[in-house]
Amino acid sequence: MALATTGGGLGGSLGGGERVLAGLTAAYVLFTTFWPLAELFSAALAPGEDGTVLGVMRETLASRATGRALWGSLATSGLSVLISAGLGIALAFAVSLFRLRSRAILTFLILMPLIVPSQTMALAWIELFGAGSPLLAPLGLAPAAGTTNPLYSAGGIALVMGVEHMPLVFIATRAALRTLPADLIEAARILGIPPHRIGAGIILPVILPSAVAGGLLAFTAAIGNFGVPALLGIPGRVSVLTTLIYQRLNGFGPAAAGQVAVLAMLMTAIAAGALILRGLVLARLAVPLPAGRPFEPTRRAPLVETVLWLVVLAISIAPLVALVMTALLPAIGVPFGLERVSLDPFSRVLANDAVRRAFANSLFLAVGCALVSVIVAVPFAYLTRHHRTLLVRAIDVAVEAPWVVPGTVVALGMILAFLPPLPLVGISLYGTMAILMVAYLARFLPLVLRPVTAAAAAIDPALDEAGRIVGAGLLRRLGVLFLPGVLPAAVAGAILVVMTAVNELTLSALLWSSGHETIGVMVFALQYEGSSTAAAAVAVLSAAMVFAICALATLLARWLPQGMLPWRD
Amino acid sequence: MPGGRWLAGPRKDEPVPRLTASRLTKSFDGATAVDAVSFSIPDGAFLALLGPSGCGKTTLLRMIAGLEVPDAGTLAFDGTIVAGPGVLLPPEARRLGMVFQSYALWPNMSVRGNIEFGLKVQKLSAEARRRRIAEVLEVVGLTGLEARRPHELSGGQRQRVALARSLAMRPGLILLDEPLANLDAHLRETMLAEFRRIHSASGATFVFVTHDQEEAMAVATHVAVMSRGRLEQVGTPEELYRRPASEMVARFIGRGRTLAVEVLASGEGRCRINLAGTVLAFEGSAPVGPGWLCLHASDLAARGEGGHLRGRVLNQIFQHGAFMTQLVPIGIDVETISLALPERVAPGALVEIALRGGWVIARDAAPSAGLAARYLHA
Numbered sequence: 001m002a003l004a005t006t007g008g009g010l011g012g013s014l015g016g017g018e019r020v021l022a023g024l025t026a027a028y029v030l031f032t033t034f035w036p037l038a039e040l041f042s043a044a045l046a047p048g049e050d051g052t053v054l055g056v057m058r059e060t061l062a063s064r065a066t067g068r069a070l071w072g073s074l075a076t077s078g079l080s081v082l083i084s085a086g087l088g089i090a091l092a093f094a095v096s097l098f099r100l101r102s103r104a105i106l107t108f109l110i111l112m113p114l115i116v117p118s119q120t121m122a123l124a125w126i127e128l129f130g131a132g133s134p135l136l137a138p139l140g141l142a143p144a145a146g147t148t149n150p151l152y153s154a155g156g157i158a159l160v161m162g163v164e165h166m167p168l169v170f171i172a173t174r175a176a177l178r179t180l181p182a183d184l185i186e187a188a189r190i191l192g193i194p195p196h197r198i199g200a201g202i203i204l205p206v207i208l209p210s211a212v213a214g215g216l217l218a219f220t221a222a223i224g225n226f227g228v229p230a231l232l233g234i235p236g237r238v239s240v241l242t243t244l245i246y247q248r249l250n251g252f253g254p255a256a257a258g259q260v261a262v263l264a265m266l267m268t269a270i271a272a273g274a275l276i277l278r279g280l281v282l283a284r285l286a287v288p289l290p291a292g293r294p295f296e297p298t299r300r301a302p303l304v305e306t307v308l309w310l311v312v313l314a315i316s317i318a319p320l321v322a323l324v325m326t327a328l329l330p331a332i333g334v335p336f337g338l339e340r341v342s343l344d345p346f347s348r349v350l351a352n353d354a355v356r357r358a359f360a361n362s363l364f365l366a367v368g369c370a371l372v373s374v375i376v377a378v379p380f381a382y383l384t385r386h387h388r389t390l391l392v393r394a395i396d397v398a399v400e401a402p403w404v405v406p407g408t409v410v411a412l413g414m415i416l417a418f419l420p421p422l423p424l425v426g427i428s429l430y431g432t433m434a435i436l437m438v439a440y441l442a443r444f445l446p447l448v449l450r451p452v453t454a455a456a457a458a459i460d461p462a463l464d465e466a467g468r469i470v471g472a473g474l475l476r477r478l479g480v481l482f483l484p485g486v487l488p489a490a491v492a493g494a495i496l497v498v499m500t501a502v503n504e505l506t507l508s509a510l511l512w513s514s515g516h517e518t519i520g521v522m523v524f525a526l527q528y529e530g531s532s533t534a535a536a537a538v539a540v541l542s543a544a545m546v547f548a549i550c551a552l553a554t555l556l557a558r559w560l561p562q563g564m565l566p567w568r569d
Numbered sequence: 570m571p572g573g574r575w576l577a578g579p580r581k582d583e584p585v586p587r588l589t590a591s592r593l594t595k596s597f598d599g600a601t602a603v604d605a606v607s608f609s610i611p612d613g614a615f616l617a618l619l620g621p622s623g624c625g626k627t628t629l630l631r632m633i634a635g636l637e638v639p640d641a642g643t644l645a646f647d648g649t650i651v652a653g654p655g656v657l658l659p660p661e662a663r664r665l666g667m668v669f670q671s672y673a674l675w676p677n678m679s680v681r682g683n684i685e686f687g688l689k690v691q692k693l694s695a696e697a698r699r700r701r702i703a704e705v706l707e708v709v710g711l712t713g714l715e716a717r718r719p720h721e722l723s724g725g726q727r728q729r730v731a732l733a734r735s736l737a738m739r740p741g742l743i744l745l746d747e748p749l750a751n752l753d754a755h756l757r758e759t760m761l762a763e764f765r766r767i768h769s770a771s772g773a774t775f776v777f778v779t780h781d782q783e784e785a786m787a788v789a790t791h792v793a794v795m796s797r798g799r800l801e802q803v804g805t806p807e808e809l810y811r812r813p814a815s816e817m818v819a820r821f822i823g824r825g826r827t828l829a830v831e832v833l834a835s836g837e838g839r840c841r842i843n844l845a846g847t848v849l850a851f852e853g854s855a856p857v858g859p860g861w862l863c864l865h866a867s868d869l870a871a872r873g874e875g876g877h878l879r880g881r882v883l884n885q886i887f888q889h890g891a892f893m894t895q896l897v898p899i900g901i902d903v904e905t906i907s908l909a910l911p912e913r914v915a916p917g918a919l920v921e922i923a924l925r926g927g928w929v930i931a932r933d934a935a936p937s938a939g940l941a942a943r944y945l946h947a
């Protein structure tokens with residue numbers, strides 16, 4: 001029985017081990033998140049060459065290119081939100097209010113644009129609408145050979161981003177519709193109000209705040225989107241903030257750091273504005289609904305079901321089919337025909353060293369990031385439950401930042417922090433796999449942390465106290481008493497990280513170096529060089545990998561916390 | 570004289586008390602939850618911490634367990650300080666047992682796993698663990714359920730597992746926070762009897778939090794009454810009932826009533842008092858001046874005529890075979906008193922009341938008025 005001594009009277013608190021854990025987590029977050037973002041801020045706020053206060057910021061904001069890119073970002077994102085919201089709300093209504101026989105599969109197909117990596121989806125749309133479209137050309141609907149792809153335009157970017165982010169609105173609206181109490185609708189029916197008036201007059205106002213919140217989320221995603229404007233906008237000469245940052249950094253290197261930091265701050269401000277607005281909408285406009293038996297659709301609607309199938313055919317299936325068909329042809333421009341189909345493009349890309357390395361790198365980064373995130377998230381979630389000090393709460397907020405701000409901003413912060421040699425060690429992380437890993441760790445930690453802290457919050461604190469009473473130390477309580485309670489959430493979060501990280505493009509596009517390519521970078525580079533077939537083959541392989549992970553997650557669904565897999569109703 | 574015999578420090582010839590608290594204090598965000606609480610109980614005692622909701626019972630218990638850090642004061646087990654200026658023994662090192670209100674059974678472990686975890690922490694051999702588990706399961710009457718998971722048990726069974734888990738560690742001190750609150754009335758009585766049996770079989774000291782005085786009086790060797798963070802009195806159940814130290818205790822225990830009286834003379838354990846013009850003598854040691862006469866329904870009896878008090882019948886309820894009657898006494902400033910009558914009486918009728926017993930304590934002017942208002946309905 002060793003006496004623990006607290007310094008200075010009785011003011012001390014329990015748990016030296018907890019304090020050590022909190023300190024370690026703080027150091028981790030300081031290194032992966034706080035430092036890079038702080039470097040970014042200080043670069044953006046630096047004085048100009050002539051020493052004027054905030055000179056860099058003034059210069060950058062005044063430049064024509066900034067104005068063009070800002071306008072491009074706002075216009076494409078604004079337009080894309082209209083598409084996301086219109087499609088998302090309509091699809092959510094159809095899926096929720098009618099009794100559909102194929103609801104599960106339809107829901108999955110509606111969510112597919114979000115599940116399939118951004119650059120893969122962009123590529124798929126390019127192939128669908130290109131002059132050599134394997135689907136449209138046989139119908140005579142493809143643009144004439146030699147003309148540019150109609151998607152290489154602001155409208156095209158908006159369309160593809162709109163479809164890609166539609167699931168965000170769909171998920172938000174559908175969640176609201178599921179909590180809709182049945183008696184609200186039944187009461188209206190008894191009053192004899194016709195169905196379409198019930199929809200417009202009763203249901204829509206109740207779910208509108210959620211739909212608007214989903215729309216603002218889609219807007220933030222569009223502002224931060226890199227894959228779509230990079231593949232469509234760069235050839236189409238449509239400039240947006242994410243691609244401008246990319247091009248400046250590629251063109252001028254670290255010399256452009258100050259300028260691009262200002263652009264990144266601009267993006268952060270827009271995204272933060274949208275998220276604050278979203279919070280306000282949810283807090284102010286959301287109507288508290290009485291708890292009640294949820295509405296169960298009873299009306300069969302074969303016509304609606306057919307229309308739904310046509311829609312998912314157009315937005316989810318057709319682009320992917322076009323992509324797969326492109327990947328099955330020996331070269332671009334060859335019309336599609338069964339006798340010409342070959343798996344050559346696949347064997348060729350798989351034989352390519354760079355491609356194989358990209359797959360290995362992406363898998364390593366994704367799995368490593370998921371594992372480290374779990375190792376960090378579980379003890380930290382313990383602290384948020386059992387040791388909620390000021391420091392712990394501050395960390396809890398800080399870790400969200402890299403997920404909330406656009407990925408380009410995070411990548412830029414990484415370059416600014418890790419391009420100079422690390423203090424003490426004297427080596428630079430830039431140009432190594434390490435900088436990618438640190439960036440991934442910062443960006444994807446919230447995907448694990450959020451479900452794990454949610455699971456931890458539901459745990460009775462007495463379970464841990466009972467462990468202390470029988471004399472179990474911190475590590476034992478963490479491993480034996482706490483971990484089993486949050487393990488399903490941690491696994492679910494890890495799967496989400498692997499799925500997202502394995503096809504990451506935004507961070508890798510700025511941080512990769514020769515020998516340290518990722519799959520996303522590979523697709524982008526191949527397409528950029530004009531090897532559409534190879535790009536399509538790699539994109540198809542990466543999409544297949546994501547579907548395999550989805551399937552694995554679905555198999556595990558029984559053991560995962562409810563509501564973790566959005567495609568499972 | 571709050572505190573009874575255990576408040577006094579240990580004398581040379583007496584054994585060292587099991588648990589001693591002196592001026593233990595804890596506040597949350599400026600609000601004092603436990604206010605300078607001092608008491609001490611002997612080895613093998615069964616202490617019930619009794620008091621209305623929010624009075625600080627759980628906080629005091631958690632300080633004893635080490636789950637809460639006192640702001641001031643000291644706490645000693647067997648004469649060894651475990652919390653005090655510059656000393657803080659974490660709960661892991663206090664070697665006590667605790668039964669939580671929610672039971673806090675680890676859901677991922679079987680009944681055996683729940684009991685075994687602490688034994689593994691103590692590095693007992695597999696054989697010793699097996700014996701201990703069999704032994705405590707026998708004590709709590711759960712033999713045969715080792716392999717069940719907590720969710721496969723009834724409320725009463727979970728309760729027993731929680732107790733077995735504590736007993737297996739053979740602690741000298743077991744803390745129980747409202748262990749019966751989640752059980753139905755019948756099971757509660759059964760478990761109370763079980764607690765008494767297990768207490769005497771194990772020889773451990775029990776500290777049992779409850780806000781139910783029936784429970785406390787039935788099971789405890791000592792009862793500590795708390796009110797708004799302060800310890801009002803510690804004593805045996807009879808002491809609290811017969812010789813309450815404060816107006817709050819007098820009213821809280823056994824539905825007592827207090828009548829404002831004037832103490833005329835005091836000495837040799839008796840007081841002469843003036844009650845609404847009648848001079849009477851009762852046990853008590855209040856100084857001359859304002860006093861409280863503390864009564865229970867059993868101290869009152871109806872008289873044909875010539876009672877010490879008269880009251881008007883307010884209402885009656887039939888309870889335990891008699892008519893429990895609420896009366897508004899005439900001539901004294903008290904809301905109501907109640908006594909058992911053998912028959913029904915019309916509301917508004919006058920009843921003569923004789924006082925067969927009572928206990929006199931001092932009355933301070935200001936604070937007791939607030940207390941009286943607060944505990945009127947306790």
Ligand SMILES: Nc1ncnc2c1ncn2[C@@H]1O[C@H](COP(=O)(O)OP(=O)(O)OP(=O)(O)O)[C@@H](O)[C@H]1O
Binds near residue numbers: 598602622624625627
């Ligand atoms: N962790 C805490 N933070 C802030 N205030 C607290 C905390 N724990 C207890 N309190 C406050 O301290 C006071 C005493 O609480 P405590 O839980 O000890 O009461 P109790 O006697 O156990 O009540 P009950 O019978 O309702 O369980 C209450 O006013 C309560 O609100």
Ligand SMILES: [Mg+2]
Binds near residue numbers: 626627628
């Ligand atoms: Mg309590």
